[in-house]
Amino acid sequence: MKKIFTGLLLTAVLWTASPADAATLQLKIDEVVVKTDTAPEVKNNRTMVPLRVISENLGAQVQWKDSQIILSTNQSTVILTLNSQTVIKNGQAEQLDTTPYLKNNRTFVPIRFIAETFGSQVDYKQSTVNIATKPLFINNQKIKALHYEYHMTMGGVIQEVKGHSYHNAMYKIFQQKGDKVEAPKDYSWQLNLDIPGSYYKLGQYDFLNADNKSVQQLDTYSLNQAFPDELLKGYPTLLLHDVHNDSWYIFSDNKMQSIQQLMNAATNNGFNKIISNTVL
Template sequence: MKKIIISMLAAFGVLFGASSVHADTPVKLQMQNRTDGAAVEIPSDEAPELKNNRVMVPFRVISDQLGATVHWSDQEVVLIKGDTRVSLRLGSDIAVVNRETVRLEAVPYVKNDRMMVPLRFVAEVFGCDVRYENRTVTVTTKPFAIDGVNVSAFLLETAVINGFVVEDVVGNSYIEVLYQLIEAGKGEVVEPPAGTVPEYGLAELGNFYPFAKYDFLDQGGSSIRHYDLYTQRRADDEPPLGYFLLYAAHEDQWYKFDVETPYEIWELKGKAAKSGYGGTVENAVP
């Protein structure tokens, strides 16, 4: 009997020792958000950690990866993406998702000036799949589809003096938000502008010239949606136009376009590139 007890204690010692070592091993976080399915490790200035068997991460880490907009006030953070709005409060086990309350299994807290939130809850609210295995958490986004066709890339061509620059975005979550931004930026329907020219250098006062092009491509590289953005050359002492004109090729229709949206698109494109979901495809600037 004594030998059995000793053996059992030894076994428990091994288990507890292994558990202790396991607990000290950092949790690695990665995203399968690229349209090619490749996983990208997510950097964080505050390492993910386990609380109540839930992986906690700085909210900025997951919000940036998902392309969500963040609003922070007092002790509350609000994440917004599309029609989904999530509100979390420090020290509270209650979250609000689109006005419905949800009880959390892990309470948000502050660590080294970073608000830590439950990763699985936030990711799943925004339609992601979460898998935890061997101290690695993998968050997988769904492909974004337009009319049932998966988008493989968003191309942004920006016109500059004497050339253009083409950049791409290949992150599912970013592509989805970019499409929503463009569609939401449409204003009233307008007639095709008179006096369009192919580039700024040829534009006289009153002419419209290309400002940017937006393209959503399928897996074969063909365009699913194409938009041309134009602006007007005006005299230095004239007030700004106040809006852009957008041509939606799939509709063969012109729209007024919100003046802030092109800059929101550039900002989001920059975040995507910083997170490993895009870069420069072509630079035709002399």
Template sequence: MKQLFMGILLVMALAVSSSPVHAAAKPIQIKIDGVVVASDAESEIKNKRTMVPLRMISESLGAQVEWSKQGIIITKKDTQIKLRPDSDSVTTNGKTLLLDAAPYIKNGRTMVPLRFFSETFGCGVDYKDAVAAVDCGALVIRDTEIETMRHEYHMTMGGVVRQMEGNALNAAIYDAFIEHKGGSVEAPADYSWMYTIDVLGSYYKAGQYDFLDADGNSVKQYDIYSLIKAFPAELLEGRPEVLLHDVTDNKWYLFSDKGKEIISEMIDTADHYGFLQVISNTVA
């Protein structure tokens, strides 16, 4: 009788543990422009709203995040969001709004409502099963939709070619080229992929950025060149440190070091969140 009673208890325990009521909630998967975003913090549903890590969603949409005493500031082009954790009051371009789900901190991450951030930055959100898909629309250059951006850089021995998905990030990088491009200049006397010190005032290509259409054709290519500083500073006086080559139109421009830094950071962001795919790597 005792064995029969224990058997009944075991069956009941198994039935309860396998019940849908006690099943673990399926994590929310975030897709941005068709790419499953990699994140070290899981998104979750709270008060019927999808909450995502602030830095992940902001940077994946090409925005910059800054923490200050006044709160958190998220900026992308002419759109700026200011908020504080645990406050449902948020300021967008100077206009105060009330969120239906206040940001909060969990495991060291600030969680924010996905739909508000996506739509504020001009993207749509669609839900299906446990997937939240954010669609930002394609970058258009010369009346052509851009499918991907190919990034190439070289080292002493070999080079790396990577392909970047993500409409929002591609658009943010393209905007950075436009925003930080200076006046036109003549092509330098010496420039190449190689870091050589044989010619005074020579430039090496720090990176190649090629915006491609759906068929893989180049619509716009920019190359960033940096001055080789292997000479005393007085000998290089008057030479710009960074140049931009518009390969498509074969024109040269001054380019800011800040622009170079911003683009490099966005490439790192794309790599961190899974938007970059290595096409080839010949680095020894």
């Protein structure tokens, strides 16, 4: 009888501890395991994740106003308040069954409610939270991955970016290009020190479909500024080349910085990996 009681007690302890063990929880977005310095955890039977996971991997903009957290996308806006179950969803008040809270200088929010509000599908299986976000479509083709290529003095690197939110965000920035211009007389991966007004390629962004075929390729170029200023008058500093349409546009430095910030976030969160490196 004592052995039976001990066995039942041990089973009960394991059953109780398992759901609340935050270390066993894994978060996947678009089949990618999300890297985070603070693990998701369960509170009141709801999976809570650090706010940064939402802002960087689901494509939501974040604003703070006192103790309020404002999350917004093109389609929806959610206003949460720390330690309050009341949430404002697209202007309408609703009640959560758990509250956002602050822990170890990290703000935790309920992942299912927010993800589904922003049009994502959420599934929970075997201690893994799976979130599927809305994919990017270009010319009616679903984008599976983004290949980013850049060259150095000797060789080049190709990185593969996963995650629909990253694809959507980057493509949106590329669409904010400036005026259309004529193609430069000289442009390549290499610096040309003989021709004023020459451009060298900063990076190549290739949006790929399910068959790994390019749907749209967008290349960024920078003006070779190794010449006197008087020889460079009238030349834009940055250009964007739509390769498939062979069209050239003025691009801006702040757009380039936004692209780089997204690339950095994708790398830090596990959505970007190197698939080729020929740098010597």
